[in-house]
Every structure is written in structure tokens, then in C-alpha cells.
Amino acid sequence: xxxxxxxxxxxxxxxxxxxxxxxxxxxxxxxxxxxxxxxxxxxxxxxxxxxxxxxxxxxxxxxxxxxxxxxxxxxxxxxxxxxxxxxxxxxxxxxxxxxxxxxxxxxxxxxxxxxxxxxxxxxxxxxxxxxxxxxxxxxxxxxxxxxxxxxxxxxxxxxxxxxxxxxxxxxxxxxxxxxxxxxxxxxxxxxxxxxxxxxxxxxxxxxxxxxxxxxxxxxxxxxxxxxxxxxxxxxxxxxxxxxxxxxxxxxxxxxxxxxxxxxxxxxxxxxxxxxxxxxxxxxxxxxxxxxxxxxxxxxxxxxxxxxxxxxxxxxxxxxxxxxxxxxxxxxxxxxxxxxxxxxx
DNA sequence: CACACGTGGCC
DNA sequence: TGGCCAAGTGT
Numbered sequence: 001x002x003x004x005x006x007x008x009x010x011x012x013x014x015x016x017x018x019x020x021x022x023x024x025x026x027x028x029x030x031x032x033x034x035x036x037x038x039x040x041x042x043x044x045x046x047x048x049x050x051x052x053x054x055x056x057x058x059x060x061x062x063x064x065x066x067x068x069x070x071x072x073x074x075x076x077x078x079x080x081x082x083x084x085x086x087x088x089x090x091x092x093x094x095x096x097x098x099x100x101x102x103x104x105x106x107x108x109x110x111x112x113x114x115x116x117x118x119x120x121x122x123x124x125x126x127x128x129x130x131x132x133x134x135x136x137x138x139x140x141x142x143x144x145x146x147x148x149x150x151x152x153x154x155x156x157x158x159x160x161x162x163x164x165x166x167x168x169x170x171x172x173x174x175x176x177x178x179x180x181x182x183x184x185x186x187x188x189x190x191x192x193x194x195x196x197x198x199x200x201x202x203x204x205x206x207x208x209x210x211x212x213x214x215x216x217x218x219x220x221x222x223x224x225x226x227x228x229x230x231x232x233x234x235x236x237x238x239x240x241x242x243x244x245x246x247x248x249x250x251x252x253x254x255x256x257x258x259x260x261x262x263x264x265x266x267x268x269x270x271x272x273x274x275x276x277x278x279x280x281x282x283x284x285x286x287x288x289x290x291x292x293x294x295x296x297x298x299x300x301x302x303x304x305x306x307x308x309x310x311x312x313x314x315x316x317x318x319x320x321x322x323x324x325x326x327x328x329x330x331x332x333x334x335x336x337x338x339x340x341x342x343x344x
Numbered sequence: 345c346a347c348a349c350g351t352g353g354c355c
Numbered sequence: 356t357g358g359c360c361a362a363g364t365g366t
Contacts, residue, residue, distance in 0.1 A: 021349090021366090041362065042363095043362090043365095044362040045361090045362065045363045045364075046349090046350085046351090046360090046361055046362080046363055046364095047350090047351080047352095047361065047362080047363095048352075048353075048360095048361055048362090049361095049362080050352090050353085051351075051352070052354090052362090053360090061359060075350095083350090083351075084350080085349085085351045085352090086349055086350055086351085086363085087349080087350075088349065088362090088364075088365075089349095089363090089364080092364080119364095119365095120364070120365090121364085122361085122364045123364090124362075124363055124364085125362085125363075125364085126364070127354080140362090142361090142362045142363075143360080143361060143362075143363085144362070145359090146361090160346095183362095184350030185363080185364090188363060190362095191362090196354095196359085196360070196361095197354090227358095227359085228347090231356095254360085255348090255349090256348085256350090257349095257350080258349090268348075292350090292351090292352090292358090293351090293358095294348095294349075294350060294351085295348075295349055295350065296347075296348065296349075297353090298346075302363095316366085329350075329351090330350070330351060330352090331350085331351095
């Protein structure tokens with residue numbers, strides 16, 4: 001199979017085997033509302049389809065259009081995003097919705113360059129939205145496409161440094177027509193057939209032209225640069241309650257879990273901070289600790305509790321029996337669960 | 345440009 | 356079970 005035959009074979013496979021997803025139009029159907037395409041692409045950044053589905057349903061039910069989202073209360077959007085991770089996406093989501101509403105008359109730009117200028121939309125998302133929502137030819141390269149293409153061409157230069165060279169190869173196989181279906185077909189193929197481990201080459205529509213399969217080592221692709229070791233950090237979270245309510249703060253926009261509601265907590269470092277960052281003097285009780293692994297460090301967060309009056313400006317009392325609605329990111333949801341379990 | 349930035353699932 | 360990885364973006 002030559003390179004020229006890739007789009008035809010892949011699209012025929014997609015017509016027969018495409019996944020049905022809430023944000024996707026089937027081949028031949030009218031394209032999905034650009035708002036839904038955009039929302040799904042932002043949620044899917046570094047995030048699995050299974051994790052995104054319930055969030056996508058809740059967001060589109062609560063905010064059916066980009067204008068609705070643009071008018072939404074920022075804190076409510078952040079709380080609705082809680083648990084999905086990479087919270088800068090949620091801050092950029094709001095900024096993008098407001099830019100579309102205020103600067104573009106409530107309609108998404110229909111060109112890759114126009115989309116690329118919006119907050120939270122990078123090279124990948126601009127290409128994907130242009131292709132999927134607007135039928136534009138665009139070279140869409142995500143981790144699935146990198147894996148499929150690097151195997152197809154037996155491309156063995158280490159990523160991410162060699163990403164531009166790999167993108168040039170993807171450009172060669174991207175068709176002018178059905179660019180959106182082609183991009184989604186590459187992703188479905190990467191998800192179902194051309195998997196990280198144990199790829200199902202016998203079922204692959206591109207097997208006859210795949211250099212890595214012919215060489216017998218598809219699992220050796222893509223080649224990636226070595227990763228750095230994760231440091232271990234230590235911190236303390238403070239559960240302060242008045243009996244029925246707990247004291248919550250909002251974390252600064254910059255930095256870890258930025259903009260999210262949280263338990264008070266000092267900086268996380270390689271030294272155990274103990275009670276040094278306590279927001280108030282209190283007879284602290286140990287409630288155990290939570291181990292949590294982030295992208296670039298591991299954290300052991302000690303949880304201490306106290307029943308204490310507290311008056312401060314930068315925080316709020318939250319009913320403990322409604323803690324699930326506070327929109328805590330997973331780390332602090334786990335810390336809160338630890339504190340609640342330790343109550344007498 | 346290398347690094348910061350979450351979470352859960354997989355083996 | 357600890358390491359790897361995911362429909363990346365911003366700085």
C-alpha cells in the first residue's frame with residue numbers, strides 16, 4: 001500500500017467502525033455544533049473519553065450554548081470542572097467563551113488561525129476544531145496520530161523534539177476532503193487498533209503499508225525522550241470546623257489547582273512543614289495523610305483537624321454535609337474524606 | 345524551550 | 356504496584 005492509499009483505506013474503515021460519541025456526528029451527518037466540538041476538545045486534552053463523558057453531559061445540559069457559558073458564574077464553572085484536572089483549562093474555557101461572545105458575535109471563528117488565537121486553543125485543538133466542526137483541511141496531530149504515524153513510517157526520532165518532522169509526515173497523508181473524519185479516524189484507530197501495547201495489526205486497515213508492522217516492532221514506536229524522576233513533596237492541610245461547617249479557601253489562579261476551592265494548606269516542599277502554616281492557633285489533631293501523585297511530583301499531604309472559631313476575609317464556611325458540592329479537586333476531596341472519617 | 349500543570353486506568 | 360500514559364496549552 002502506498003502513502004496515497006492511506007486516506008481511502010482509513011476512511012473506509014472509519015465508515016464501518018467509528019465510535020458513537022456524544023460530541024460527534026456520524027459520517028454523512030451534518031457537522032456537530034462548533035460549541036460542542038470545542039467543549040469536547042478542551043475536555044479531551046490529556047484526558048480519556050470515559051472521564052470526559054459525564055462532564056460533557058453536565059456542561060452541555062447546564063450551559064447549552066457558548067453564550068450561556070460566557071454569562072456563567074466563574075466559580076460555578078470551576079466547581080463543575082472539579083475532578084477533571086488541569087484546571088487552567090477551565091479558566092481558559094471561560095475566557096474563550098467570553099471572547100467568542102464578546103468579540104465574535106457568539107460564533108466560533110471558522111478558520112484554524114482564528115481558532116488558534118483564542119485562549120486554551122493550541123495547535124492541536126485549532127486544527128481539530130477547524131477540521132471537525134468546519135470541514136477545513138487541517139493537519140491534526142495528537143498522541144494517537146503520533147503513534148499511528150510513527151508506526152506507519154517507522155519514524156524513530158525521539159518526541160517531542162521531532163514533532164515538527166512527524167507533523168510533516170501526517171501532512172502527507174491528510175486528505176483535502178473529509179479532513180474531520182480523517183482526524184477522528186486516526187484517533188479511533190489509535191484507540192481501538194493501533195494501541196500502545198499489543199496493537200491489533202491483523203485488524204488494521206493500514207497494515208499493508210505500515211513500516212513498523214512489516215519490521216515486526218510496532219510497539220517500539222513512538223520513540224520518546226526519557227522522563228525525569230518525580231520528587232516527593234510534603235505538606236499539611238488544615239480542616240477547621242465549627243461543628244457543622246468547614247473553612248474553605250480559594251487557591252490563587254497561578255500554580256497547582258489554581259482557582260479551585262480547597263482546604264487551607266501551606267506550600268508543599270521537600271521538608272515536612274508540620275503545623276508551621278496553620279492559619280490559626282488550635283489544638284490540632286492528626287487525621288492521617290493522603291498520598292497523591294501529580295504530573296511532576298508526588299505529594300504526601302498530612303491532614304490535621306480542629307474545632308475552632310475563625311474569622312478571616314479570604315475564605316468561607318461550607319456545610320460539611322454538602323462537601324460534595326464544594327467542587328474540591330480530587331486531592332482535597334480525599335483530604336476532606338480523611339478528616340471526616342477521623343471525626344468523633 | 346523545557347517545564348508546569350491532574351487524574352484515573354492499565355498491567 | 357509503581358510507572359506509564361492520555362483528543363495539549365501556556366509560559
